[in-house]
Each structure stands twice: as C-alpha cells, then as structure tokens.
Amino acid sequence: MIPSQATLDRLAAVVGAAHAISDPAAMDGYMREWRQIWVGRSPLVLRPSNTDEVSRILAIANETRTAIVPQSGNTGLCGGQIATDQGTEVVLSLDRMNRILNVDPADNTITAEAGVILKSLQDAADAVDRLFPLSLASEGSCRIGGNLSTNAGGLNVIAYGNTRDLCLGLEVVLADGRVWNGLRRLRKDNTGYDLRDLFIGAEGTLGIITAAVLKLFPKPRSRETAFIAVASPQAAVDLLSLMKDMSGNRVVAFELIADLALQFAMRHAGVRHPLAAAAPWYVLAELADPAPGAMAGLLEAAMEQGLVSDAAIAQSDSQRAAFWSARELISESQKPEGGSIKHDVAVPVSQVPRFLAEADDSVSRFLPGSRFVSFGHLGDGNIHYNISQPIGMDKAAFLELWDRMNDVVFDVVQRFSGSISAEHGIGRLKAHRMTAIKSPVELAMMRELKRAFDPNNILNPGRVLPGTAPL
Ligand SMILES: Cc1cc2nc3c(=O)[nH]c(=O)nc-3n(C[C@H](O)[C@H](O)[C@H](O)COP(=O)(O)OP(=O)(O)OC[C@H]3O[C@@H](n4cnc5c(N)ncnc54)[C@H](O)[C@@H]3O)c2cc1C
Numbered sequence: 032m033i034p035s036q037a038t039l040d041r042l043a044a045v046v047g048a049a050h051a052i053s054d055p056a057a058m059d060g061y062m063r064e065w066r067q068i069w070v071g072r073s074p075l076v077l078r079p080s081n082t083d084e085v086s087r088i089l090a091i092a093n094e095t096r097t098a099i100v101p102q103s104g105n106t107g108l109c110g111g112q113i114a115t116d117q118g119t120e121v122v123l124s125l126d127r128m129n130r131i132l133n134v135d136p137a138d139n140t141i142t143a144e145a146g147v148i149l150k151s152l153q154d155a156a157d158a159v160d161r162l163f164p165l166s167l168a169s170e171g172s173c174r175i176g177g178n179l180s181t182n183a184g185g186l187n188v189i190a191y192g193n194t195r196d197l198c199l200g201l202e203v204v205l206a207d208g209r210v211w212n213g214l215r216r217l218r219k220d221n222t223g224y225d226l227r228d229l230f231i232g233a234e235g236t237l238g239i240i241t242a243a244v245l246k247l248f249p250k251p252r253s254r255e256t257a258f259i260a261v262a263s264p265q266a267a268v269d270l271l272s273l274m275k276d277m278s279g280n281r282v283v284a285f286e287l288i289a290d291l292a293l294q295f296a297m298r299h300a301g302v303r304h305p306l307a308a309a310a311p312w313y314v315l316a317e318l319a320d321p322a323p324g325a326m327a328g329l330l331e332a333a334m335e336q337g338l339v340s341d342a343a344i345a346q347s348d349s350q351r352a353a354f355w356s357a358r359e360l361i362s363e364s365q366k367p368e369g370g371s372i373k374h375d376v377a378v379p380v381s382q383v384p385r386f387l388a389e390a391d392d393s394v395s396r397f398l399p400g401s402r403f404v405s406f407g408h409l410g411d412g413n414i415h416y417n418i419s420q421p422i423g424m425d426k427a428a429f430l431e432l433w434d435r436m437n438d439v440v441f442d443v444v445q446r447f448s449g450s451i452s453a454e455h456g457i458g459r460l461k462a463h464r465m466t467a468i469k470s471p472v473e474l475a476m477m478r479e480l481k482r483a484f485d486p487n488n489i490l491n492p493g494r495v496l497p498g499t500a501p502l
Contacts, residue, residue, distance in 0.1 A: 033119050035316045038095040039075050041089050042121060049322060049351040050127065052056055061122050064105055064113060069459070071114030073100075076122045082210055082241040084200060086298030088123060089239065092210030092489050099123050101235040101488055103177030106169040109458025111234045111494045112177070120492075125176045126147050128241060131155050139247040140199060145176025145240050152245070161247040164191040164283075168359045176240045182232035183379035184454035189242075189410030190246065190319070192284040195231045195453070200244035203230050206237075206485040216244050235457050235491040237484040251283070251319035255326035256351045261342040264384040270338045272382070274316060277329040284317040285410035287383075292361045292406045292441035295419075299367045300492065305353065306341050313410070353462075361406050365419055369449045370429040371404065374416040374438045376444045383412055390443045394418060397439045398432065413453040416440060441468075457495045465497050 034042075044052030046326065052058045052077050053223055063070045068428070079085045092099050098120040102112040114120040123147035133142040136159040143152060149170040156163035165178060167185040177183075183194045200215040213227055230238050261267045267287050274282050290311050296302040306313075325342050333339040345351035365371040378386045387405060394401050400421030407415040418436060420429035441451045441464070451468055452461055465474065474496075481488075481496055 032095045032096060032417075034074060034095065034121065035335060038091065038097055039121075041091050041095075042075060042077060042088055042097070045084050046077050046079050047092070050080070052076040052078070052233055052494050058122075058346070061102060061105065061124060062114065064107070064110070069110035069113040070116065071120070071122075072112040072116050072118040073120055073122050074118060076124060078124050078127045080127045082128075082204060084316060085204045085239055085241055086122070086208045086210050088208075089204055089206060089489075092121070093207045093487055096487055097121055097489060098492050100491055101125065101176070101180070101237075101239050103137050103174035103180070103323050104148065104169070104172045105177075106173040107177060107181060107374075107458060109234075109452075109460040109489060111456060112460075115459075115493070118408030122238065125174060125239075125241070127371065129174070132242065133469065134247075135216070136161055136247070138216055138267050139245055140244050141212060142216075142242065143175055143333040144242050144246045145179075146174050149173050149175060156247050157250070159247075160250055160284065161364060162250045163197075163245060165194055165197055175243060175245070178245055179231050179240050180233060180276065180448050181454075181456045184408065184413065186408070188408060188413075197232060197246050198227065198243055199246060199289055201227050201230055201240055203240055205236040206487065206490050210240070210241075214242060229484075232456070234458060234495050236495050237490065239490070240291055245269070246383065253321070254283075254317055254319055254351070255321050256315070256317045256345040256354055257326050257330060258305040258341055258343050258345075258354045258357070259314040259316060259330065260306055260308075261312050261314055261339055262310070263410075264312060266338045267312060268381060268384060269336075270314060270316075270333050273333055273336070273412060274318075274329055276320050277332065278321055278325050281318040281321050281325070282316065283319040284315065285408070285494070286315040286358050286415070287409035288313040288315065288358060288361070289403060289405045291402060291419075292404045293357060295364040295368060295404060296357055299364040302357045302360055302364075303353070305343050305357060310340055315354055358406070362415075365404055365417060368402070370417045370420040370426040372418045372430070372433050374418075374437065374440045374444075374451070375413070375455045376412065376416055376440070376449055376451060377413045378444065378447040378449035380409065380412040382449075383409060384415060384445050386443060386447050386449070387414070387416075389446070390416060390440055391441050392444055394436065395405040397436065400424070411453070412449075430473045454478065459494055462493060462495055463496050465495070
C-alpha cells in the first residue's frame with residue numbers, strides 16, 4: 032500500500048524537514064547499493080537522530096500499516112536494506128545515530144548507537160588499547176546496527192566468533208514503537224529467554240536495533256602473517272589442523288584463495304604475487320601472540336609433511352598489508368572478468384575439499400567453461416564460491432542463469448548439510464529458498480515469532496521469510 036500524504040507528513044514531522052528526504056535525487060544513495068543489483072523506489076527516507084524518534088516513527092507506521100525498511104551502512108549483499116521498486120516502503124536510515132556512548136576498558140565493553148561505522152568502533156577500541164575484532168572488507172562503510180542485523184562474520188571469526196558472539200546487550204525499538212532497553216554489560220545472565228539473540232541476524236524483520244553493548248578484547252602484542260602455497264584444499268585443511276595444534280590455538284585468520292582469484296586480483300587490482308611462483312591454491316594465515324618463531328617452525332613442519340610447497344612470512348607491516356590486500360581485492364577484481372554468480376556457503380571444515388570438488392564437477396556439467404573463483408574463510412568452513420562467466424560468453428545470457436546456477440550449487444551444499452548463506456543473510460535475494468532449506472517446524476516457529484513481534488508486518492516485509500509479502 033502506498034502511504035498517504037497525511038501519513039508521510041506525520042512521519043516527516045518526527046525528524047523535521049531537514050532529515051526527511053522526499054526529493055528523488057537526494058534519496059538516490061539510499062535507493063541503490065554499490066553493485067547496482069538492487070535499486071528501489073520510496074516516497075520518503077527518514078533519518079532519525081535518536082531512539083525516541085525511531086520509536087515515534089514506528090508507532091505511526093504500525094498504526095497506518097506503513098512498511099519500514101531499516102538501513103544502516105547499505106553494504107548488505109542480499110537486498111534487505113533496499114526498498115522494493117513499488118514505491119510503498121519508507122526507508123529508515125540509522126546514519127545519524129552514530130555516537131559512541133561509552134568505552135570501558137575495565138569491563139572490556141563499548142556501547143554505541145546503531146549507526147556507528149564499524150571502522151570507528153575499531154578505532155575507539157584501539158584508542159584505549161583494546162581490540163574490537165569484527166573485521167570485514169566493507170568496514171569503512173558498514174555500521175554496527177547492520178552488522179548485528181546480519182550477524183556479520185568476516186576475517187576473525189575463527190578466533191572471536193560472529194557478531195552475535197561479540198554482543199552483550201541491545202536496545203531495540205519494536206514494531207509498535209515500544210523500546211526495549213537491553214543494554215546490559217553482563218557476561219552471565221540466565222534469566223529467561225535470550226531476546227537479544229532473536230534480533231541479531233533477523234535482518235530488520237523483528238525490530239530496529241538502535242544501540243548495542245559490544246565486547247572488547249586485549250590487543251594482540253604481536254602477529255605473524257604468512258602467505259602460503261598449497262597443492263589442494265585438502266592440504267589447506269590439514270595445514271589448519273597442524274597450525275592450530277602447533278601454535279597452541281593462536282590462529283586468528285585462515286583464508287583460502289584459489290589461484291584464479293589471485294590472478295584476477297593481479298590482473299585488475301594491481302596486486303603483486305606474494306610468492307615466487309604460482310600454485311593451485313594459497314592460504315593466508317595469521318597467528319596472534321605466537322611464541323617467537325612459531326610460524327617459521329610450523330611451516331617447516333608442514334613442508335616436511337608435504338602440505339606446503341612455498342611460503343612467505345610478512346617481515347613488516349607493509350608486507351602484511353600487501354598480503355591482506357591480495358585477499359581483500361578479490362571481490363572487486365571479478366567485475367572486469369564479466370558476469371559473476373556468487374554463493375556464500377558453509378559446510379563443516381573437514382568437508383570443504385569434497386564440497387569444492389563436487390560443486391566444480393556439477394557446475395562444469397551445467398555450464399562448461401565456468402571459471403571458479405573460490406576463496407574465503409576456510410577456518411570457518413565458509414567459502415565464497417563465485418563463478419565467473421566462461422570466456423567469450425555474453426554477460427547477460429550468463430547472468431540469466433543465476434537462479435539455475437544457484438540450484439546446482441545449493442544441491443551440493445544440501446548434500447553436505449551445509450548453509451546456503453553463511454554470513455550475508457537471506458534478505459530479498461534468498462527468501463524464496465527458505466521453504467526448501469528449513470523444515471516445516473522451523474519455518475512455523477519463525478513465522479510465529481514474526482507474528483508475535485510484528486503482527487502488522489510493517490518491518491522489512493518480504494525479507495527473510497517467504498509469504499510475508501509487502502502489505
Ligand atoms: C566489499 C564487501 C565485503 C563484505 N564482506 C563481508 C564479510 O566478510 N562478512 C560478512 O558477513 N559480510 C560481508 N559483507 C556484507 C555486509 O558488509 C554485511 O552484511 C554488513 O554487516 C552489513 O552492514 P550494513 O550496515 O551495511 O547493513 P545494511 O546493508 O544497511 O543492512 C543489512 C540488513 O540489516 C537490516 N538492518 C540494517 N540496520 C538495521 C538496524 N539498525 N536494525 C534492524 N535491521 C537493520 C537491513 O534492513 C538489511 O536487511 C561485505 C560487503 C561488501 C560490500
């Protein structure tokens with residue numbers, strides 16, 4: 032339903048004319064994401080400055096049955112933060128709610144509004160000699176409310192967990208405008224149902240997160256980072272096991288990179304090969320606070336066992352940064368190679384080699400010449416299984432295969448009891464797949480929760496759950 036002008040005026044009055052955007056040119060940045068895959072249309076973008084304004088907006092939206100799309104940093108990859116093209120949904124941006132409310136190095140906590148940019152949180156932690164370990168390539172733009180709502184993963188999950196594991200408390204505005212202040216700083220609190228965890232990863236369908244208490248950690252005093260050549264994903268899995276054992280569980284990052292992914296980064300993003308010669312696969316591994324010389328010792332042992340053919344250990348901060356940029360520039364360097372059909376999947380760590388072999392085989396049969404740009408967080412069993420179009424194929428014709436290619440890959444994922452969305456969420460992109468991947472009882476519980484928290488279906492309708500179409 033398109034909101035009436037009277038409703039739009041009431042909503043705009045809450046934030047004031049300066050922060051209620053209805054001019055299409057001015058709202059453009061809120062209507063599309065960086066890849067231009069999702070482009071929406073909306074009568075209004077609201078930019079509240081505090082929780083009370085969010086509360087008043089939702090009370091009006093609930094009364095008038097106006098659909099609200101929460102948006103934080105707009106880096107989400109599943110379209111959940113972008114209004115549909117129907118012009119029926121109002122966007123609520125958290126970008127003005129960007130205050131850090133408290134940093135407490137004694138309790139090891141940081142309390143921040145939902146619109147704080149992830150990098151600013153990391154910097155605020157650093158300023159008191161602490162670490163906020165969530166780290167993603169989008170950290171200069173994504174905001175903590177979005178990170179919580181997608182339960183973002185990233186580079187250090189192997190050591191510190193997902194965003195869920197980093198959160199102690201939340202403040203949430205419910206669909207009817209009521210405010211839940213759950214900004215607790217407790218490490219232990221077994222007093223009933225864990226409401227906090229319901230909102231984390233809910234992608235804005237159950238409530239709007241307005242603030243959070245997050246965990247801080249001691250900063251590692253030293254790191255050792257290595258770029259390592261391996262013959263196969265199985266060698267990488269065996270290396271991970273050896274590294275964990277020999278380092279005393281000091282592995283804080285363990286990324287797998289296919290040679291083609293590195294080649295793309297070299298060809299299109301100015302990356303220099305970190306090693307003297309190419310290998311079929313690479314691992315980028317990092318140890319925090321290792322015993323002196325630990326990385327060299329364990330790489331020597333790995334070479335003796337035939338797991339590693341070559342490796343370089345970063346000798347300086349700039350060399351470490353160069354290793355990491357080789358990894359981080361993979362995503363954008365796929366673009367000049369034409370169409371890329373992406374999958375963000377997870378299987379048990381030990382099953383990654385078999386998954387990759389079976390998925391490559393199935394995809395090659397479906398579309399001969401497909402090019403596999405596989406990389407990702409092997410330490411978490413999470414692979415970005417991206418497929419670049421065959422050389423010479425028409426890009427549009429390739430991208431038309433998106434859904435059918437997904438079917439092929441997800442069939443293999445299901446065989447391994449894996450996840451079709453390890454860290455990016457469901458959003459609009461994969462909502463139609465929920466009935467295939469969730470049992471009827473699981474779906475029923477999710478629907479009942481949605482009904483309990485948002486009976487009028489005003490919060491991000493149609494995202495995550497199938498059958499919750501826009502009102
Ligand atoms: C280059 C690049 C690299 C990336 N790497 C990773 C990675 O390694 N790991 C990873 O997990 N993700 C990654 N992402 C995806 C993305 O950055 C994450 O999903 C991030 O957590 C989204 O945060 P955001 O602030 O941009 O959220 P948005 O895009 O604004 O929103 C994401 C979802 O959360 C909802 N939402 C936003 N704010 C709120 C709120 N305050 N309350 C309730 N709901 C809300 C939105 O409606 C939407 O459904 C990457 C993206 C890019 C572009």
